[in-house]
Amino acid sequence: MTEGKILIIDDEKDMVDNCTRILSFYGYECFPLYDSDLFEDFLKKTSPDIILTDIRMEGKDGFEILKRAKEINSDAIVILFTAYANIEDAVRAIKEGAFDYLPKPFSTDHLLTVIKKAMEFKRLKDENIRLHTCISELREREKIVGNSVKIRKVLDLAEKIAKTDSNVLLYGESGTGKELIARFIHKLSYRSKKPLIPVDCSTIPENLAESELFGHEKGAFTGAYQTKKGLIEMANGGTLFLDEISRLYLPIQAKFLRALQEKQIRRLGGRELIDVDIRVISATNLDLKELIKKGVFLEELYYRINVIEIEIPPLRERKEDIPLLVNHFIKIFSGKNQKNVLGVKPDCMEILERYDWPGNVRELMNTIERAVSLCDKELISCAELPEHIVNYKGTTFIPSSSLPYKEALKIAMEEFHKNYIKSLLGESNTLTEASKKAGIDRKTLYRLIKRFRIRE
Template identity: 40%
Template sequence: MVPHKKVRILIVDDELSIRESLRGWLKRGGYQVETAAGGPEALAKNAENRFDIIFVDVKMPEIDGLTLLKKLKETDADAIIVMMTAHGDIRDAVEAMKLGAYDYLLKPFDLEELNLTIEKLVRMQALTMENLILRERVATFTRFENLVSQAPAMVQLFETIVDVAQTDATVLITGETGTGKELVARAIHAQSPRCYAPFIAINCGAFTEQLLESELFGHEKGAFTDAKNTKKGRLEMVNAGTLFLDEVGDISMKMQIDLLRVLETREFSRVGGTATLRSDFRVIAATNQDLQEAIHKKTFRADLYYRLNVVHLQVPPLRERPEDIPLLAQHFLRCYATETNKKIDSIQPEAMEALRRYPWPGNVRELENAIERAVVVGKNRQIQLNDLPFVIPLGGAAEMEKLSLDEMERQHIARVLAIEAGNLSTTARILRINRSTLYAKVKKYGLAP
């Protein structure tokens, strides 16, 4: 159960005697209690610092209880609101339940019933949070299994992960696309003291500047054209947990300034808002770019780089750890054979040799895609050479080794684009990169979709 001292309650009633009697009773129970004499005061207080439970009187001047309920729900759809009503106002209380109120209490109050209601709400909040965190931890451990390696460089990386996880230091993970940077970030979180709080990832390259600002900081209703309701940002939701900033090198210079300020103070405001919000979180960032080169080109701030680069972890590309290819291939085979309920338990020697000789410009993610496809199309107990994607020919592997990484990536993207008839969305999904990243690569390599 959430400790009482952390449960914040707001009592909204125009009658001073009711506000004061309820506040006195609840404070003796160990709760943090504030009061409001009407709707405007309640909205202002809740906007400044959200309450866990809000008690609202149905009949009030200026803004009645039902209208206040609607406004509170517009601000925070998850707000827990209990209506307070006299016997003659039961219909209004029932209407409030339809509008999203959790419960209602009849005046004069039965204090034992009030206590039971609050205890029930506190348990519900605690169980909801535990359920969210449990789901996140299950997902984390499932995905952590994909960090399979016997290469010395990766074994050393695993040891560093264990050491870094016990601290709260900011971590910068670098490596090519598909090497598993997010898996490393999740592994750090899963083994850290913050593992029971949320791990929230945001792909900085997947949003425009305005949308990224809204995703990170949240926004108030009416802050911009599409802001129909108030929305919490990732910074608010990640409190006590870990924030993973993927593709951090794609952030605009303006957003870099805003992000730097948050990292220094852990304080921020929603877009269109004035209230200062605070959040306690650890930061892990990742990029496939050379940020020092970006600093030289004046596209990335040096002060932000040094703020992020407290601990630097480099994830090596798959071509530099060829001993992991059979290990990973067998691992993905077991995963996808189980998932598809197919009796495929091994890889034909010729097919394994093709996998070994291919340089994997898309790294582990590309290998996983290749094995998934082979399992889906496979008709035998073994993965055959012709089950592999056509971009992994046995005879062509030696020739591909002579190509630069950029050229291999260009050819790979061009082939998938051709198969998908130039459809960027399906191509991005197959390559497991976001659409904006694919668009940037298409532009870089001069590939007209």
């Protein structure tokens, strides 16, 4: 295993060859370069850990090499050496970002010491970046509340594809948190230092859509008093998040498709083509394939934006996350409203878990904000919940047809038992009364309550 890769640059062949011989002997992979004008091509081909370069050379000198290396990669490790050693050069080298400075002639030991020090610095920096990335990933993941199998699968997939540059299509009902997932992907991507520009396609008027997305030049239309960048151009280098992309007008879809294909845009009223480098994350709550059949969505655009598809489950399919979400929102709104609300009563939590949440997480959040505002005790009670939620009896549960029959039947039976017994207990004053209504003995009812973990 190599100790590291070193690009050695000097127009003196003997100097390059001697450094290469010494460093190769000690396990380093060396790339000799005698013409500094070829530096950039060599840098791309070799991706060295360290650049070791003379200062005085024909063609590019060492300071030009240092400057360009830092422009290409701000973390580049460059070590300068020269036979014309002076304090001014040394100070300038360090000020401009050189790792170290070697005056000629230098001994083998001196060379090895500086190289080892540079490699250790790189190792520590890489480890620091790796740990920082891990911590960032954990922090971003913590922002999305939930521990159900379904939401973990979504986060695992989002984390995996974040490191790629593929376009992503998020499917999910309104209120499921599509923008949160989009931000999660952006934050974990290499584009995270550049902006994420969110665009709600449903709110852009047809007559302004082209100007909003592509920008316009001064005088392009009445009222265009100055040149304006569009949202696509603003996202350059980063991520463009198109929410409700199904609402994008057909002529704009065609122009956007061309922009994605050519990686260039032209502002409204402009002639110049502008290069854009963006990743597109789109979101929709509609079936785009059906819209394609109806002729209101371009098939080519669909395949361009749907390289990776992520389906975000509705809250009713991950009800085990409701207690976590409830406590999360209580903490947020208690602090915001300077309240001392600590949680919800058990019967209240049962009602929240029973409700199907057609508005998903957004509806739950609004419900908890309302409850915290109305609550004057430590625990939220049913009195603080909207009447339609309290009176909700539930709907028929149908397991996914993708499951084997026996497994689907088992899940459906469990759901039936839970809903039936909860309803039975809610309409009875005692277990004895409930067992008589159900036509089963009291012990059997008690065993069912324990088996399905139903709060009495």
